[in-house]
Amino acid sequence: MPKLESQLDSLSPEFAQNAAAMQVHVDCFRGIEAKVEGAAETMRPRYEKRGNLMPRDRLNLLLDPGSPFLELSTLAGFKMFDDKDGAGAGAGCIAGIGYVSGIRAIVIVDNFAIKGGTISPIGLRKKLRLQEIALENKLPVVTLAQSGGANLAYAAEMFVEGGRAFANQARMSAAGLPQITVVHGSATAGGAYQPGLSDYIIMVRQQATTYLAGPPLLKAATGEVAADEELGGAEMHTQVSGVGDYLAEDDADGIRIAREIMASLGWETPLGASNTFSPPAYSPDELIGVVPADPKHPYDCREIIARIADGSNFLDFKPEYDSQTVCGHIRIEGLPCGVIANNGPITAPGAAKGGQFIQLCEQAGIPILFLHNITGFLVGTDPERNGIIKHGSKMIQAVANAKVPKISINVGGSYGAGNYAMCGRGFDPRFLFSWPNSRTAVMGGTQAGMVLRIVAEAKMAKAGAVDETKLAAMEAQTREMMDSQTTALASTARLEDDGLIDPRETRRVLAYALDICRASETRPLRENSFGVARF
Numbered sequence: 001m002p003k004l005e006s007q008l009d010s011l012s013p014e015f016a017q018n019a020a021a022m023q024v025h026v027d028c029f030r031g032i033e034a035k036v037e038g039a040a041e042t043m044r045p046r047y048e049k050r051g052n053l054m055p056r057d058r059l060n061l062l063l064d065p066g067s068p069f070l071e072l073s074t075l076a077g078f079k080m081f082d083d084k085d086g087a088g089a090g091a092g093c094i095a096g097i098g099y100v101s102g103i104r105a106i107v108i109v110d111n112f113a114i115k116g117g118t119i120s121p122i123g124l125r126k127k128l129r130l131q132e133i134a135l136e137n138k139l140p141v142v143t144l145a146q147s148g149g150a151n152l153a154y155a156a157e158m159f160v161e162g163g164r165a166f167a168n169q170a171r172m173s174a175a176g177l178p179q180i181t182v183v184h185g186s187a188t189a190g191g192a193y194q195p196g197l198s199d200y201i202i203m204v205r206q207q208a209t210t211y212l213a214g215p216p217l218l219k220a221a222t223g224e225v226a227a228d229e230e231l232g233g234a235e236m237h238t239q240v241s242g243v244g245d246y247l248a249e250d251d252a253d254g255i256r257i258a259r260e261i262m263a264s265l266g267w268e269t270p271l272g273a274s275n276t277f278s279p280p281a282y283s284p285d286e287l288i289g290v291v292p293a294d295p296k297h298p299y300d301c302r303e304i305i306a307r308i309a310d311g312s313n314f315l316d317f318k319p320e321y322d323s324q325t326v327c328g329h330i331r332i333e334g335l336p337c338g339v340i341a342n343n344g345p346i347t348a349p350g351a352a353k354g355g356q357f358i359q360l361c362e363q364a365g366i367p368i369l370f371l372h373n374i375t376g377f378l379v380g381t382d383p384e385r386n387g388i389i390k391h392g393s394k395m396i397q398a399v400a401n402a403k404v405p406k407i408s409i410n411v412g413g414s415y416g417a418g419n420y421a422m423c424g425r426g427f428d429p430r431f432l433f434s435w436p437n438s439r440t441a442v443m444g445g446t447q448a449g450m451v452l453r454i455v456a457e458a459k460m461a462k463a464g465a466v467d468e469t470k471l472a473a474m475e476a477q478t479r480e481m482m483d484s485q486t487t488a489l490a491s492t493a494r495l496e497d498d499g500l501i502d503p504r505e506t507r508r509v510l511a512y513a514l515d516i517c518r519a520s521e522t523r524p525l526r527e528n529s530f531g532v533a534r535f
Contacts, residue, residue, distance in 0.1 A: 002313065004281075022503060025437045028489070036090055039087040039114055047113065051207070055094055069096050073498055079493065081120040081121065088115060092123040093126065095127075106134045108141065108143045109144045115148070117146060119151060124158050124161055128165055139520075145181055145183050180202070182204070182248070183195050183201065183254075185207055186210075189212060200261050203254075205247055209233055210232045210237060278310050278311035282312055284307045284507045295413060302326065313331070315328050326340070327354060327357040336367075337368070337510075338361040338366050338367070340354055340368065342412075346378065346418055361402070368423075369409070369510065370422045372408060377416070407510065410440060413440075433501045434497045435503050444482070452474060488500055
């Protein structure tokens with residue numbers, strides 16, 4: 001396979017400027033993550049006094065020491081709903097994909113140290129997304145539960161979709177995907193069904209309580225007075241009701257039992273395609289300075305490919321036929337992968353090229369990586385006469401219908417229908433991550449402001465009076481609104497991706513994601529009709 005020759009000068013002032021600009025973006029989102037951890041740490045004395053391990057401590061105890069952990073959606077819900085200061089980023093839980101007793105699994109830890117782990121609408125959407133990842137990639141799920149439940153201020157926005165989370169649990173069990181839940185604290189009302197629908201339930205003595213109606217609601221509804229332990233304590237549920245399967249002495253013991261259950265499943269993670277591969281010829285650390293600080297300045301997307309591909313080897317597909325849509329074959333840590341990337345807008349020939357390449361990957365069963373830096377489809381008289389709509393539709397059809405795993409990384413802008421053709425969120429890629437400089441929008445703020453101004457000006461002209469001051473104000477307001485709503489931070493807060501990543505981590509994240517996809521393609525599941533129920 002041909003080796004890419006980089007033209008990037010990592011010692012140049014331009015590279016240093018680009019790297020410095022990107023580092024500002026990285027520091028911003030890492031700073032928000034650190035703020036969340038700092039807010040949780042202020043609660044440590046209170047919870048340690050109660051004998052509770054902190055959420056991160058529970059996570060670290062659950063995961064295999066030294067094993068990789070891909071954390072997902074760390075900034076979900078940032079400054080949304082009741083998160084006034086940004087300390088609620090993460091939407092009530094710490095979650096990702098990691099190894100538990102040698103088995104790769106979805107791990108969800110309720111972050112009870114932040115607002116009691118209460119769930120907002122975006123927190124529900126995050127958990128639904130995690131279930132989607134588990135189902136699509138055939139991953140078991142381990143949940144460390146201790147939450148205040150749904151935020152009742154937003155109950156009307158969550159009730160119907162909340163049922164979907166329960167339905168997903170039932171379907172995962174029926175699909176043969178084990179679900180293990182450790183109940184560390186309260187699990188009330190609808191929250192009681194999360195452990196109830198799990199295949200294995202571990203309850204911590206004198207800490208876990210699970211009931212459909214807590215003591216206050218019970219008294220209000222029926223007049224009955226009952227204490228927590230009597231109504232839904234761990235001992236009652238493991239010795240009397242049969243809701244709990246294992247009784248743990250404390251947090252650490254509950255996690256130990258979860259790890260032992262996982263180890264007993266005989267559920268091995270298949271080995272990768274190859275354990276021998278060449279690193280890129282150019283350091284992945286140089287990805288920090290590949291993208292120009294000014295998004296209007298072009299660059300060759302092959303500079304990114306050269307820093308994520310094994311040996312920097314890239315088999316360019318149709319390199320002489322439309323230079324703006326780049327397609328080709330690479331390997332990442334030995335795993336084969338097709339790549340589609342952008343050096344400009346998608347033209348009619350570029351769409352035809354991209355659509356053909358997708359079909360070839362589908363035929364060979366090769367996953368596809370989409371590197372977004374796309375302003376959209378080329379517009380104008382000539383593109384329309386050349387059938388841009390017709391050819392663009394073919395590429396979109398190919399993206400939508402390809403069954404091979406698709407992974408998207410937004411490395412720049414992802415605008416308009418170009419986002420669709422490059423497998424944006426609406427096209428259900430297995431994973432979608434964003435660099436912190438990226439933007440996702442129907443169009444840029446400047447363009448949106450100009451469009452509205454032109455339309456409004458035409459209406460004013462028809463009415464016989466054009467107010468330039470009003471037009472300028474409307475244009476500026478639209479530009480500012482669009483620019484503020486389309487940043488990487490705003491998009492990841494709305495769960496339009498699976499998280500922001502430092503560009504330097506791109507190869508590592510892609511290798512892990514590709515291996516997850518590969519394992520799912522080869523894993524047989526033992527399905528049943530209704531899932532595992534307690535009798």
